[in-house]
Amino acid sequence: MANLPMWKASLMHMALAVGAALVAGCGDGGDGGTPYTPLVEETFRNPSMISSSNGELRAKFEVVTTRIRVDDTAVTTTVYNGQYIPPVLRLKPGDTLFLDLVNRSANPTNEHYHGLDVSPRINANGSASDNIFVEVQPGAMQSYQVAIPPTHHAGLYWYHSHQHGTSEQQVMGGLSGGMIIEGLLDPLPQLAGIRERVLLLKDIQVGPDGQVPSDIDPSAPTHRTVNGQTNPVLTIAPNETQLLRIGNISANMYYRLKLPGHTFYEIARDGIRRTQVVPYDELLLPPASRSEVLIQGGPAGTYVMQSLDIDTGPQGDTVPATTLLTLVSQGLPQAAAAIPGLPSGEDFRTLPVARKRTIQFVESADGNTFYIDSGNGPVQFDMDRVDSTIESGTVEEWTILNVTGEWHVFHIHQSNFQVTEINGTPQPFTGHQDNVNVSFQPDANSPPGQVKLLIDFRNPIAVGKFVYHCHILEHEDGGMMAVAEVKLPGSFASSGPPQSPRSGFAKAKLLANSQQDRLAALRAQDICTTPTPRRTGASGALRVRGPVGDGLAPVAGLALSVARSPSRLQALRVAGMQPVSVNSAERVRP
Numbered sequence: 121m122a123n124l125p126m127w128k129a130s131l132m133h134m135a136l137a138v139g140a141a142l143v144a145g146c147g148d149g150g151d152g153g154t155p156y157t158p159l160v161e162e163t164f165r166n167p168s169m170i171s172s173s174n175g176e177l178r179a180k181f182e183v184v185t186t187r188i189r190v191d192d193t194a195v196t197t198t199v200y201n202g203q204y205i206p207p208v209l210r211l212k213p214g215d216t217l218f219l220d221l222v223n224r225s226a227n228p229t230n231e232h233y234h235g236l237d238v239s240p241r242i243n244a245n246g247s248a249s250d251n252i253f254v255e256v257q258p259g260a261m262q263s264y265q266v267a268i269p270p271t272h273h274a275g276l277y278w279y280h281s282h283q284h285g286t287s288e289q290q291v292m293g294g295l296s297g298g299m300i301i302e303g304l305l306d307p308l309p310q311l312a313g314i315r316e317r318v319l320l321l322k323d324i325q326v327g328p329d330g331q332v333p334s335d336i337d338p339s340a341p342t343h344r345t346v347n348g349q350t351n352p353v354l355t356i357a358p359n360e361t362q363l364l365r366i367g368n369i370s371a372n373m374y375y376r377l378k379l380p381g382h383t384f385y386e387i388a389r390d391g392i393r394r395t396q397v398v399p400y401d402e403l404l405l406p407p408a409s410r411s412e413v414l415i416q417g418g419p420a421g422t423y424v425m426q427s428l429d430i431d432t433g434p435q436g437d438t439v440p441a442t443t444l445l446t447l448v449s450q451g452l453p454q455a456a457a458a459i460p461g462l463p464s465g466e467d468f469r470t471l472p473v474a475r476k477r478t479i480q481f482v483e484s485a486d487g488n489t490f491y492i493d494s495g496n497g498p499v500q501f502d503m504d505r506v507d508s509t510i511e512s513g514t515v516e517e518w519t520i521l522n523v524t525g526e527w528h529v530f531h532i533h534q535s536n537f538q539v540t541e542i543n544g545t546p547q548p549f550t551g552h553q554d555n556v557n558v559s560f561q562p563d564a565n566s567p568p569g570q571v572k573l574l575i576d577f578r579n580p581i582a583v584g585k586f587v588y589h590c591h592i593l594e595h596e597d598g599g600m601m602a603v604a605e606v607k608l609p610g611s612f613a614s615s616g617p618p619q620s621p622r623s624g625f626a627k628a629k630l631l632a633n634s635q636q637d638r639l640a641a642l643r644a645q646d647i648c649t650t651p652t653p654r655r656t657g658a659s660g661a662l663r664v665r666g667p668v669g670d671g672l673a674p675v676a677g678l679a680l681s682v683a684r685s686p687s688r689l690q691a692l693r694v695a696g697m698q699p700v701s702v703n704s705a706e707r708v709r710p
């Protein structure tokens with residue numbers, strides 16, 4: 121052995137390791153007796169990515185209905201720019217995203233930037249921040265301008281349609297993609313240069329007519345993919361440490377990940393670095409959850425990453441196991457590295473609790489109608505009603521109860537929380553998140569599923585109206601969503617009763633026949649009156665390019681210019697759009 125050239129010794133070592141792995145039972149597809157195994161070709165592909173530069177990222181997404189292929193199945197569906205997996209948008213803290221959403225589909229849509237600690241309002245220049253009350257009508261376009269605070273967490277986020285009533289259909293059909301706020305590994309120089317894999321878990325159900333069914337059955341089979349790929353081969357060297365950035369960007373699907381012979385060392389959850397590494401042999405990812413994990417390549421061999429079978433409860437759905445990906449460990453073994461420790465973080469349990477609330481997930485007896493009880497009885501979503509009024513600058517304790525026979529997923533926009541208790545069991549402090557599963561109530565004599573959360577409402581730009589909801593989008597569309605309004609302390613004291621309906625808003629909404637009328641209605645009804653705070657500093661400043669108000673301003677200026685210009689049609693034509701018609705029958709069809 122000592123006389124062999126290094127490469128021959130390495131190959132022999134590898135072959136021995138492959139044989140050992142196969143004997144150990146974690147390999148498949150080989151007889152284990154071959155002395156030389158050529159390297160397996162990697163078929164896994166990261167999604168395409170667009171990175172910010174000079175503090176901004178500019179992108180245009182056209183929502184188009186088109187024919188695509190997922191796996192070996194053709195489907196006619198509505199996606200961004202004709203792509204089932206649209207680009208991952210990569211920004212740094214302090215950057216601004218300028219996204220033009222052009223709706224060339226037949227149905228209204230919008231964009232939500234899941235997990236970002238950004239403004240939920242309409243900006244002073246008429247563009248939208250992360251405002252899910254905006255609807256982009258067929259034939260219209262909406263400029264989004266989302267300023268990422270310089271102190272933002274670093275990690276994996278995602279964007280998706282949040283069009284109430286059809287969000288399940290739209291996200292299932294393809295309207296979701298990844299976002300990354302850079303810097304996750306910055307405090308961990310020992311991991312510099314490790315290979316990064318972005319795994320966006322996305323599934324689609326295709327009916328016999330080659331389309332996503334209008335009535336999606338969460339129990340029926342779907343094509344479960346990684347970045348749109350079916351069972352791609354991902355390679356790793358023995359002992360090599362890689363970062364897997366795994367995001368569940370599905371409409372309804374749970375994933376229970378298992379990779380035999382490997383541990384998922386979670387270093388971030390929901391785009392927020394953990395305060396300590398949490399190792400998982402099995403990783404449960406409810407819809408909308410993200411987990412960024414380190415894995416270390418096992419002995420040379422082949423390992424199948426599965427999503428194990430899921431049962432969401434007696435009133436819920438069952439989904440069989442499936443293979444998501446094949447990991448091939450091969451090549452020169454690397455020196456085994458230690459999994460690093462993580463920087464500490466702020467334990468919300470050390471902070472005063474301003475208010476306690478109990479929020480209940482409720483369903484009708486037949487399980488087909490969905491409610492949230494925010495303290496005034498079970499109600500379905502109504503954007504004209506505020507369900508929880510919250511004082512900005514505070515931390516609140518929310519107890520989420522699930523009195524139904526199936527799992528639900530609690531998510532709140534604009535805010536992060538610490539899970540302090542699950543079904544009565546206190547939880548250690550390992551970090552914060554924006555999404556959490558809530559288990560079902562087994563029967564009437566058992567306690568409901570319960571999680572206790574400390575929710576941080578101290579972000580000064582997360583002021584205004586936004587929503588909390590079940591992130592199983594079938595349930596959200598079915599009514600399991602409620603409105604939170606975070607108010608500054610001064611306005612809080614002088615406001616009317618928290619539950620008062622906004623009688624003028626419904627009327628304004630009915631009159632909103634175009635995108636700009638609708639934005640004006642939102643502004644008039646105080647969903648969005650305060651401009652996004654402008655910051656100074658090279659990386660933090662908002663940048664609005666081009667003249668504003670002349671009907672020709674590109675990108676971010678357009679919405680404002682359209683609103684002000686007498687020649688709205690001209691502005692729309694400049695933007696390459698057909699004019700928006702008042703009469704829906706005249707609306708432009710794709």
Ligand SMILES: [Cu+2]
Nearest residue numbers: 528590592595
């Ligand atoms: Cu639910």
